[in-house]
Amino acid sequence: MGTVFLMASKEIKNMARQRTLWTLLGVVIGLMLLGLYTGHQVYRQQKLMVDRASDQKRTEWLEQGEKHPHIAAHYGTYVFKPKTILSLFDHGLDTYTGTSVYLEAHYPHEFMFRPVQGYGGAIRFGELTAALVLQLLLPLLIIFITFQSFTKERETGTLRLLISQGVSVRSILMGKVVAFTLVGFIVLTPFFIGLYLLSGEESENQVITDVGLRTVLLFGIYALYLFVFTGFSVWVSLKSSSARNALLTLLTFWMVTGVIIPKTAANFGETLYPLPSMKAFKEGIHSDIANGMDGAGSRLEREARLKEDYLAHYGVTSLDQLPLNFEGVRMQEGEEYSNKVYDAHNDKLYARFEEQNRIGSLLAFVAPYMAVRNLSMAMAGTDWYSFNDFTAKTETYRRNLIRTMNRDMAENSRYGEFFEYKADEKLWESIEDFRYVSFTAQRALSFYRAELLALTLWVLWILFLMTIPRKIKNL
């Protein structure tokens, strides 16, 4: 073990003397800080806009005046997607998911206004976030400092000297990996402490409540990624006959796993599991609502059945004899049925999304970048599952709102009357303001088992690689 640290300290001393390395490290840290700064700016602007708009919509809902509950249900309200505090570290899909939704009777509307709309083609080159720097730039820096770690020793003959003095190849290898990983940690540790402190500054109305845990997990994920990349690079350097070959291998690996695989995975997913068009998707829903799913009968048939049931239940012969307004009951029943249809279609659509995304997840076994990209988004609360959770919670809120309106109409108005009945602020106030809190970090991770397994296997593989070399060819 002593030799490992001796080797490591030698490597660190060696690195400390390289001016270029310091400059590059400076650039990487500078970019991370810049990413964090712009991320923070965007977070604050967005929070301001969302808070202002939400307050305004809440006021509008409360002050809509006296009206029939069903008109109020159509007047509806809006929900705006708040940014998570950790989005300042990793924007994830925020640019590509909608930001607001209209909650109204009968229709679960789609989210509108993906920020990417209206941004122009340049946005497709990506945005600078600290996560991007850690996922793509830091590995390149690692390649830069490691590719000749063995080849140089070989070329200058020091490797032969070391081996002849009884130092094992394994100690040299481990020493180097420890040294280079330490350099990475010098970047990571203060950065994540800073990130945590910065997140702590913004504590009001947070979407994620376990920022501390998520930051620690993020740190863990990136630390493992760093270790994997360092270990792999040093190993490639050990196995390569020349510095140039080591570099070519590493650059190819970096390019293929960091740039080509992410894009092809997503595109293959789309080719293999195509999505329906919005038009076809909506037509399917409308047709199922009108004609019924699984032999439930058409809307008219379903309504006739409901009417019969109610008349029989209350032992009366006509709807106006019922102790409640049947219109309210009929509307709510229609609402429940549409919800069922929407859920069925949405489940199918989401399953499609997951099939598309699974290809990328599985490729994490080949490309550690994929594992880290997905896990990082998940921890920042900017991945697809987090968005999905948000949409699901807004939909629950909408259903409760509509149900409350329909119940009020059934209980308080008379059959055959519409404009005669008006509800007031008391009813509007009975709908609580919407406040979104995301699921926990553990739940977020539970969607990414493949990625977690892949990252673990990568770590184990690197550890394994470090234990095998006993002899070395072409000294």
Next chain:
Amino acid sequence: MIQTLKILWRFEAISMFRNSFQMLLFASILLLGLYAIYYGNAIIQVQRQTIEAVGEIERDEFNEYRRSFEMTPSSTKEEQVLQIASDPAYAWHRHGYHAILPPHAYAALALGQRDVEPYYYKLTGMSLYYQLFEGELANPLKLYAGNFDLSFVLIYLFPLLVIAFTYGLYAEEKENGVLPLLNIQPIGLNKIILVRFGFYFLLITGLGILLSLIGFMVSGIGLDGLAAVLWSATLLCYLGFWFALMYALVALKRNSSLTAISAAALWLFFLIVFPAVLNSYATASHPVDSTVLTEITRRKSLENEEDLEEAKTVVLEYLETQKVYQGADSLLDQNTLAKAYAAFTALNDAHYREEVTEYQEQIRLREAWISNFRWINPAVNAQGVFNEVVETDLGTFQSFHRSIENFHRNITHFYFSRLFFGHAIAAGDYGDLPTFELSVDRGTRMNNIMKRLLELFLGVILIMGAGLLLFNRKLT
């Protein structure tokens, strides 16, 4: 000279064939290019089918209306159809038109914003903005990853080919000990290096042009010669930029590893870091607030549908703003409620025009700021020109939106003029239905493309010049 060129290129070809890494890379990129063409076409094919389908829906709908005039209705349903066909009080919000932005013949090669911006809209005389903000279904992770189209292969992957083939052209000769031999040749080292660069330039641009030609042919919807020429010119300039850059890097005469990693760093800078920094900064410095627009989509209607007086006030308020309907107020008592709804939605649109304009202005400013920096980065610039040539850029979609506003104005006028003056829609009127026309300022577009091409070209000349100076300076 020709003889020397032949010899040099022949040996270059031999050494290339022996380099398994280079051959593998070349083959991979060829295959990826073919896949990209396939992928782009698959996407555009689906869009063409969707466009075909919505066109058919519209034709069927209007044919049904036309037919309803020719026969006497025998059922309630047929009566309803005739009513919708002839009574403007129904027709204005029932007749569905489609505004369509058909893909350019070569759109498959650079999909641009066609995956995030809707390319067709169904429009009725109802509130325009209410109908404008629905998106298409999309997997956000897919949008985030971007499209694997030919332009991606050309912009992102071809530079790697350039780097891999040229980074060692000087340094490897030195490292292999061939340099002294080359130095004593009568032709001069710089010329030899240039000739070898020329070989790879022909090879790689040849591959790029070949893939583009395949792409043009596969798209199969006619030939757009001008677009093909502009596309190819952009490709030549962009690859020229990378060759010039590599030449300048090689002229620094560092060892092959340092040259390779510097080239990788430059690739990273132009393709990822620089655009990413700009995008992030633009988002932070030019925030676009869409929250103000949400209100537009709210379903609203008259406060009390049974209050005729309120309905009349709304109609009068609207007529006051519309000179073309002067005199229509005397017919206020006919069809009041239908008129009130029409007036209500039109007033609503007018009411929100300011917010929409402000939102569009925010977008315009952000885009203008970003394009200030476009010339510095040939990668973003070339990608932009590709998209502009095949009409998948933001500008095209903005023209589309402006054309939709005109179209909607024509639609509402067609129905409102009949509704407010109490005329029924006659069978003959179906010959003058409003039609969608996409108005694009082709002159400005073309000027812009030429300006961008010139920027790219000047960049190449500049860097090449710098490279030549560097090479010669180092030689002495």
